[in-house]
Amino acid sequence: MSLDDRLTEELAEIAAAGLTRRRRVLASPCGRIAIVDGRELLNFASNDYLGLAGNAEIAAALADGARQWGAGSGASHLVSGHLEPHDALETDIAAFTGFARTLTFSTGYLANLAVTPTLAGRGAAVFADKLNHASLIDAMQLAKANGAEVQRYPHHDLATLERQLAASSATTKLIVSDTVFSMDGDLAPLPQLLQLAERFDAWLVLDDAHGFGVLGAQGRGSLAHFNLPAARRILLMGTLGKAAGVGGAFVAGSATAIEYLLQKGRSYIFTTAAPPAIACALRRSLQIIAGGDALRAALFANIARLRDGMGGLPWRLLPSATAIQPLIVGDNAAAVALSTALWERGLWAPAIRPPTVPAGTARLRLSLSGAHTTADIDQLLAALRELA
DSSP states (O other), rough: OOOOHHHHHHHHHHHHOOOOOOOOSSSSOSSSEEETEEEEEOOSSSTTTOOOOOHHHHHHHHHHHHHHHHHHHOOOOIIIIOOHHHHHHHHHHHHHOSSSSEEEEOOOHHHHHHHHHOOOOOOOOOOOETTTHHHHHHHHHHHHHHEEEEEEOOTTTTHHHHHHHOOOOOOOEEEEEEOOTTOOBBOOOOHHHHOOOHHOOOEEEEEEEETTTTGGGGGGGGGHHOOOOOOTTEEEEEEESSSTSOOOOOEEEEEHHHHHHHHHOOOHHHHHHHHHHHHHHHHHHHHHHTTTTTHHHHHHHHHHHHHTTTTOOOOEOOOSSSSSSEHHHHHHHHOOHHHHHHHHHHHOEEEEOSSOOOOOOEEEEEEOOTTTTHHHHHHHHHHHHHHO
């Protein structure tokens, strides 16, 4: 059998299991309305939680930045690619999050790959929630390749985590967790995780991709939601392509920890810096987020309206107070069929299947935004009731 035949056979197995993924090509900017294949759809598939991806002021800042600073950075940050907008953005994010210093990255995946493998080498131990994002799992595997011990604890199981930490003789310990879990929408118990980190002298590595901009006072994120300080033992990753509406990511922490990542983090050192115009757009986005209480209020009103209207439906809505509202269907084919039926009614609600979620928990991931109207939510509820 040729190499190509082997791939063809495996693709056929993926299709037979109902796991084939398909890209949709949009003919419209990211927003509450998506135009796909000539059809206009209400978009419940995007992580644009505040509706900022199409914001005219942010787009203007991006355009102005490109006119002033050009299209690209030309090099990695440590060679010649660290321009004034990059530096100013890092200063802004540090002030916004309350941490001493930040580094910016082109993606959240790169940011997560910089933290755990850099801090956890031979003699270290990593303790990770089993439902962490793929980027955190890959970072954990890189740490393991570096000689670190890796343990995963059941989702939110603090008793097991405590036992693992107590039994570990590692010289360096890292507790690694999402703050808002991307497929369940639930929040990690951050106060308890920080207590365990302090008790066992561990780093607390947090991925706030889905909390930054949405949770806490002025959208400062999940730590602010729990009124937790920017502690020196915390390294906080936040993405800037979700609620912030643009792209990229950051890691925030103590001045010492960030300097160490700058000197040792391979996915920071060996990649070209993002275009400086992106940083210009993000500086404007941060200002809008800080003053965006009305956007957040609209988002949380939409969340409450959706959850209040779900009673009596045959599918299980997971307990989530965030913009991510997972509707558990179970069977892969049934989840795809429900998603397709909504699509035919002008509603885009993607089916999420293994390996993204555990087997038997295929779901619709309903993603809400402050840009959605009450009529949008009611239209989704009406369609679900009809299909039930």
